[in-house]
Amino acid sequence: MESTDADYLASLASILVAFVTIIFLLHRAWSHLSRTEPDKITNSITITSLKNPDLTVSKEPEIPEGWWSGREVFELERRALFSQTWLYLAHSSQFKKPGSYQSFDISGFPVFLIRGKDDKIRAFHNVCRHRAYTITRKETGVSTVFGCRYHGWSYDTTGRLVKAPQFDDVPGFDKSRNSLFEVHTHTTDQGMVFVNLNSGEPAAFDSLVASSLSGFARIAGLEAKSAWLTGQTLSGDFNWKVGARTRHLDVYTSELHRRMSEVSAPSLVMKFIRFITRKSTREECSLFPITVIYSFQGAGLCLALSFFPASESKTHIRYDVFAHSTVNEPDIRKISEVLQSAAKNLIVEIELEYQSISAKQRSSSELNNTDTRQLLSRLQEHTKLERIKGEQILPAMHKPEGSTLFQKADQFKCFGFQLRLTILLIYSSVQRARLCQRWVAERYFTKCT
Numbered sequence: 001m002e003s004t005d006a007d008y009l010a011s012l013a014s015i016l017v018a019f020v021t022i023i024f025l026l027h028r029a030w031s032h033l034s035r036t037e038p039d040k041i042t043n044s045i046t047i048t049s050l051k052n053p054d055l056t057v058s059k060e061p062e063i064p065e066g067w068w069s070g071r072e073v074f075e076l077e078r079r080a081l082f083s084q085t086w087l088y089l090a091h092s093s094q095f096k097k098p099g100s101y102q103s104f105d106i107s108g109f110p111v112f113l114i115r116g117k118d119d120k121i122r123a124f125h126n127v128c129r130h131r132a133y134t135i136t137r138k139e140t141g142v143s144t145v146f147g148c149r150y151h152g153w154s155y156d157t158t159g160r161l162v163k164a165p166q167f168d169d170v171p172g173f174d175k176s177r178n179s180l181f182e183v184h185t186h187t188t189d190q191g192m193v194f195v196n197l198n199s200g201e202p203a204a205f206d207s208l209v210a211s212s213l214s215g216f217a218r219i220a221g222l223e224a225k226s227a228w229l230t231g232q233t234l235s236g237d238f239n240w241k242v243g244a245r246t247r248h249l250d251v252y253t254s255e256l257h258r259r260m261s262e263v264s265a266p267s268l269v270m271k272f273i274r275f276i277t278r279k280s281t282r283e284e285c286s287l288f289p290i291t292v293i294y295s296f297q298g299a300g301l302c303l304a305l306s307f308f309p310a311s312e313s314k315t316h317i318r319y320d321v322f323a324h325s326t327v328n329e330p331d332i333r334k335i336s337e338v339l340q341s342a343a344k345n346l347i348v349e350i351e352l353e354y355q356s357i358s359a360k361q362r363s364s365s366e367l368n369n370t371d372t373r374q375l376l377s378r379l380q381e382h383t384k385l386e387r388i389k390g391e392q393i394l395p396a397m398h399k400p401e402g403s404t405l406f407q408k409a410d411q412f413k414c415f416g417f418q419l420r421l422t423i424l425l426i427y428s429s430v431q432r433a434r435l436c437q438r439w440v441a442e443r444y445f446t447k448c449t
């Protein structure tokens with residue numbers, strides 16, 4: 001009798017599990033099937049109104065409303081600035097061997113840099129060409145093949161699609177037309193890697209930036225073979241423009257000084273701190289709009305500090321330290337620990353300042369800053385072009401390729417995939433319920449019979 005009850009209860013449980021699983025997975029499968037447009041990176045920019053009067057073109061630049069926390073200003077910055085400006089991302093020494101990669105988020109555009117088997121450093125949009133799933137699995141790592149976890153498409157280090165399970169026989173499907181979207185890169189003689197997200201032909205790399213960089217690198221001793229020591233990406237709740245004000249470095253360096261006086265530091269670290277805190281021995285090179293690179297004369301070290309906007313009120317801070325010569329492991333660990341602690345304190349400082357200035361929204365004193373004026377003029381120029389065209393201009397947009405036939409087949413394949421997954425999960429849940437039923441019956445009911 002008890003055994004029959006147990007059978008009944010376990011069967012009921014397995015039916016319930018299977019029923020809930022069916023409903024859930026069919027709902028997911030149906031959402032995919034009924035979606036007419038696949039998620040492409042091109043759809044990630046929201047179309048917003050062009051009617052904000054503060055963004056109109058005027059002779060005198062002025063700080064528009066929402067400068068520090070407005071979504072509309074941020075979207076305009078994405079189109080006018082981050083989608084078509086050469087941005088410093090990393091140094092070649094950060095990519096030690098073929099397959100070394102690093103992922104970035106540039107104002108909502110996921111991008112990764114990778115050293116290929118041919119030793120060339122390339123950049124790609126970090127989205128699968130099938131349904132825009134993220135390709136890299138970590139922020140940094142080494143891999144020569146990237147398999148998308150969603151449906152198994154795989155790419156090599158040149159972005160070429162090498163495997164697309166079950167798609168080879170789909171009419172209209174062409175692997176060679178489904179490589180990852182490549183991003184323009186420019187690597188300077190000193191090994192500094194810049195990217196430009198413009199999907200068309202970007203502006204040539206600024207020769208003025210190139211020459212000031214080469215002058216700086218000569219002083220700093222930064223070269224393609226410099227050694228990357230340490231680096232990290234941290235996040236803070238503030239607008240990137242607040243972080244990018246270089247005066248924050250003073251907060252950063254004084255914090256470094258304070259932290260270092262608390263520890264009995266190795267000589268190299270003390271040397272580094274001594275130089276980093278002395279402005280007279282500090283050289284800097286501002287790479288508009290998000291990076292400043294510092295060299296500390298005599299210390300043989302360089303520090304790159306970048307502010308990558310994630311949204312209008314969130315920013316990722318990336319710092320990297322480079323050395324002219326080999327540094328031992330304990331020194332690297334100490335430098336890393338101190339920099340991390342100082343960067344966290346820097347974030348707290350910037351967040352406090354952000355809270356205070358975002359309440360004011362506008363401040364004409366901002367116009368004294370050269371970077372702000374340059375940014376304003378870029379925004380105004382772009383707004384003017386959009387007004388002439390009568391619609392938003394999205395320079396980073398890639399036009400989706402592929403035939404309608406392929407897209408229909410793709411949806412069908414995906415439905416098939418979801419269906420198989422559903423069946424598999426139902427099967428495994430029924431099996432699990434049976435096992436559970438047997439386990440319960442053996443332990444609790446057989447003894448009573």
Ligand code: FES
Pocket residue numbers: 128129130131132133148149150151152153
């Ligand atoms: S989203 Fe990458 S394989 Fe489908």
